[in-house]
Amino acid sequence: MITIRREENRDRQSVRLIYKAAFGQPTEADLVDTLRKSCPDRLALVAEEGKEVVGHILFTPASITTDDGNKISGMGLAPVAVPPDLQGEGIGSRLVNEGLAILKSRQYPFVIVLGYPLYYPRFGFVPAERYNIRCQWPDVPSEAFMVRILDKEVMSGISGGTAYYRDEFNQAV
Ligand SMILES: CC(C)(COP(=O)(O)OP(=O)(O)OC[C@H]1O[C@@H](n2cnc3c(N)ncnc32)[C@H](O)[C@@H]1OP(=O)(O)O)[C@@H](O)C(=O)NCCC(=O)NCCS
Numbered sequence: 001m002i003t004i005r006r007e008e009n010r011d012r013q014s015v016r017l018i019y020k021a022a023f024g025q026p027t028e029a030d031l032v033d034t035l036r037k038s039c040p041d042r043l044a045l046v047a048e049e050g051k052e053v054v055g056h057i058l059f060t061p062a063s064i065t066t067d068d069g070n071k072i073s074g075m076g077l078a079p080v081a082v083p084p085d086l087q088g089e090g091i092g093s094r095l096v097n098e099g100l101a102i103l104k105s106r107q108y109p110f111v112i113v114l115g116y117p118l119y120y121p122r123f124g125f126v127p128a129e130r131y132n133i134r135c136q137w138p139d140v141p142s143e144a145f146m147v148r149i150l151d152k153e154v155m156s157g158i159s160g161g162t163a164y165y166r167d168e169f170n171q172a173v
Pocket of ligand 1: 022023079080081082083086087088089090091092093094114115116118119
């Protein structure tokens with residue numbers, strides 16, 4: 001049985017191994033280690049089966065600077081990983097859904113993600129360009145940059161803007 005819980009200090013090494021295996025490089029593992037130290041406002045969850053950590057997801061503060069000069073704070077999803085031999089069993093979906101439910105209960109108005117256009121729509125993400133929201137990195141394919149609206153009222157006032165992850169992500173993109 002898979003359970004989802006908050007990440008704890010003791011999970012650090014397992015989480016690192018999962019990212020290295022899932023991405024085939026240390027970049028994402030390093031990013032998670034960096035944000036663990038620098039970002040107290042993160043939401044980090046692990047999936048656990050028995051005593052084994054079998055997935056991880058991280059959400060960190062993100063913002064949208066609107067074209068008329070306002071700033072709206074939300075969250076950014078990145079990264080998420082499940083070990084290669086356990087992918088496709090629903091673990092990633094559990095992590096994403098649990099994270100979104102927590103963030104909605106904390107009244108964050110939106111979550112952005114830069115990822116697979118065929119994966120994230122099942123969680124309610126839509127292309128951010130539908131709201132005229134641009135990614136801070138201009139070269140990313142527009143369909144890969146998505147937003148999940150959690151508070152329609154707050155977001156209804158936005159007629160365009162640029163979304164930003166935390167600065168730490170600049171090193172990883
Ligand atoms: C992406 C990832 C976290 C999904 O976790 P998971 O536990 O395998 O996902 P689930 O079992 O909940 O969902 C499986 C679905 O994801 C889809 N999926 C997985 N990787 C995908 C990809 N690269 N592009 C599109 N869809 C993908 C599968 O096709 C499957 O679709 P289906 O339900 O229609 O059959 C996992 O595959 C992973 O760690 N991948 C490597 C790291 C990575 O790319 N992370 C995401 C960065 S944005």
